[in-house]
Amino acid sequence: MNGTLHLAQVLNQILTQNKLIGLPTETVYGLAAPINxxxxxxxxxxxxxRPFFDPLIIHVSSIEMAKQQVQxxxxxxTRLANAFWPGPLSIxxxxxDLISNRITSGLKTVAIRCPNHPLALxxxxxxxxxxxxxxxxxxxxxxxxxAKHVSDVFGPQDVHVFDGGLCQVGIESTIVKxxxxxxxxMRQGMILxxxxxxxxxxxxxxxxxxxxAENIEAPGQIKHHYMPSIxxxxxxxDDLDSWTLKIKNQTGITGTGVLLKLGDNPNLAARDLxxxxxxxxxxxxxxxxxxxxxxxxxxxxxxWHAILDRLNRASSFCIEK
Ligand code: TXA
Ligand code: MG
Numbered sequence: 668m669n670g671t672l673h674l675a676q677v678l679n680q681i682l683t684q685n686k687l688i689g690l691p692t693e694t695v696y697g698l699a700a701p702i703n704x705x706x707x708x709x710x711x712x713x714x715x716x717r718p719f720f721d722p723l724i725i726h727v728s729s730i731e732m733a734k735q736q737v738q739x740x741x742x743x744x745t746r747l748a749n750a751f752w753p754g755p756l757s758i759x760x761x762x763x764d765l766i767s768n769r770i771t772s773g774l775k776t777v778a779i780r781c782p783n784h785p786l787a788l789x790x791x792x793x794x795x796x797x798x799x800x801x802x803x804x805x806x807x808x809x810x811x812x813x814a815k816h817v818s819d820v821f822g823p824q825d826v827h828v829f830d831g832g833l834c835q836v837g838i839e840s841t842i843v844k845x846x847x848x849x850x851x852x853m854r855q856g857m858i859l860x861x862x863x864x865x866x867x868x869x870x871x872x873x874x875x876x877x878x879x880a881e882n883i884e885a886p887g888q889i890k891h892h893y894m895p896s897i898x899x900x901x902x903x904x905d906d907l908d909s910w911t912l913k914i915k916n917q918t919g920i921t922g923t924g925v926l927l928k929l930g931d932n933p934n935l936a937a938r939d940l941x942x943x944x945x946x947x948x949x950x951x952x953x954x955x956x957x958x959x960x961x962x963x964x965x966x967x968x969x970x971w972h973a974i975l976d977r978l979n980r981a982s983s984f985c986i987e988k
Contacts, residue, residue: 674793681827687711689817690726690790690800691831692782694755694840694856695810695941696817697726697800698826699790702736708769708799714825717806722772723799724757724840725779728791733779736797738763743845743867750866753783755836756858759844770799780840786831802839803828809895809948809981812837812941837938838977849874855973857937893941893981895948897955900924901978901985904960910986914954918984922953927978929957933970940974944981957982 681688682701687710690697698715700707702725712719727733730748734740738761747758762777771777779797782788791798802810803817803826811817814830821828841856843863850863850873860875867873898920902910907926915921925947929936947955957978962971 674789677827678790678793682707685710686824687714687821687826688790688798688800689803689814689821689826689828690782690787690798691814691829691834692726692784692787693834694782694836694838695812695834696803696814696828696831697782697787697798698803698817698821699726699798699800701794701796702766702770702799703796705767705769708767710825711799711801714821715801715804715806717801719769720772721801721806722774722778723770723801724842725766725770725777725797725799726787726791727779727781727797728788729781732791732797733758733781736763736765736777736779737761741845743850743873746866747843747845747850747863748781751858751862752781753788754781754858755783755840755856756780757840757842757854759842759853776844778842784831786829790829807892807894809893809941809944810839812938816942816945833938833942835938837940838973841973844878848872849876852877855976857934857970857973859970859972891980891983893944893977894983895944895955895981897948897953898984899927899944899955899957899978899982901982902956902958903986903988904958907956910956913986914956914984917986920954920984923951924954924956925950925952927955927957929959929961929974931961933966933974937970937974940977 688699690699757778757780759776759778766777804810812834814828817828841858842854844851863875
C-alpha cells in the first residue's frame with residue numbers, strides 16, 4: 668500500500684515537472700510519456716533527436732487496455748497476446764482516435780506491447796493509461812539495457828529513470844503487423860517466425876512472413892541503427908589479426924580493433940549485446956569487429972537471426988574474404 672502510494676506520488680511529481688519516464692522493460696529501457704500528454708510526446712522526439720517520421724510503440728499493462736486503443740481487435744490478436752504478453756512482442760493494428768498522429772507519425776496503425784517487467788507494469792497500471800516509448804537512446808545509437816545507460820545520456824532535468832535492473836532479453840521486441848489473413852514480421856526479435864506460426868497455426872488461413880524491404884515503412888527497418896561510438900566492422904572470421912590489413916585497405920580505418928565475442932548461447936548473447944558494444948567502445952580500440960562464421964546454417968535461422976540483424980545494422984563495413 669505504502670509502495671503504491673509512493674509510486675503514485677513519484678509519478679505525479681515527474682509528470683508535473685514535465686519530465687519523461689526512463690522505463691525499465693525486459694527488452695531495453697524506454698523513454699516514456701503518457702499518450703495524453705502531447706507536450707511530453709514532443710519532448711521524446713526532441714531529447715532523443717528522433718525524426719518525426721519514426722512512430723512510437725505504446726506500452727499497455729493489459730489486453731483490455733490494448734483493446735481500447737484500436738479500431739478492431741481481431742481474434743488472432745487475442746491469441747498472440749495470450750501466448751506472448753506480457754513479453755517481447757509488439758502488435759500493429761489500426762489505431763483509434765485516442766492515439767494521436769504524432770505518436771504514429773501519421774500512420775493509421777499503432778504498435779502496442781505489454782512489457783514483461785513488474786516495475787513497468789506497475790507504472791502503467793498506476794497511471795491507468797498507455798505509455799508511448801521508444802528505446803531510451805539518441806536516434807541511431809546503441810539501445811540501453813540498464814538504468815545507467817539511460818542516465819549517462821539524458822539528464823535528470825529531462826528524464827526520471829526508474830532502476831529496474833538489467834534487461835533480461837536485451838534486444839528490442841519482435842514487431843508483427845496483423846493484416847487480413849497474414850502476420851508480417853516488421854522487426855525481428857527473440858520471438859521467432861516459428862513461435863508465431865505455432866501460435867496461429869490452428870488457423871491455417873493465417874500465413875506468417877517476413878517483411879520485404881522494397882518500400883521502407885518505418886526507419887527501424889533501415890540500416891545504421893544501434894551504433895556505438897566507434898565503427899563496427901563485420902569480418903569473415905574471429906581471427907582479427909589476419910584482417911587488419913584488409914580493414915585498412917577497404918575502409919581506411921587504421922589503429923587497433925577489438926573483437927566482439929558472441930559465444931554460443933543466443934539468449935546470453937542478446938542479453939549482453941548492447942552492454943558489450945558499449946564496453947568495447949569505451950576501450951582504447953578504434954573499431955569493433957565481429958563475425959558469424961562460428962554459427963552454422965541452423966543457428967543462423969534461430970534466435971541468432973535477430974542478434975545478427977542488430978549487428979548488421981550497427982556495422983559500417985563488411986570485409987570480404
Ligand atoms: O522492445 C521494444 O520494442 C522497445 C521497448 C522500449 O519497448 N521499444 C523500441 O522502440 O524498440 P523504438 O522506437 O526504438 O523502435 C520501434 C520501432 C521503430 O522502428 C518504429 O519505426 C516501429 O517500431 N514502428 C512503430 N510503430 C509502427 C507502425 N505503426 N508501423 C510500422 N512500424 C512501426
Ligand atoms: Mg530504438
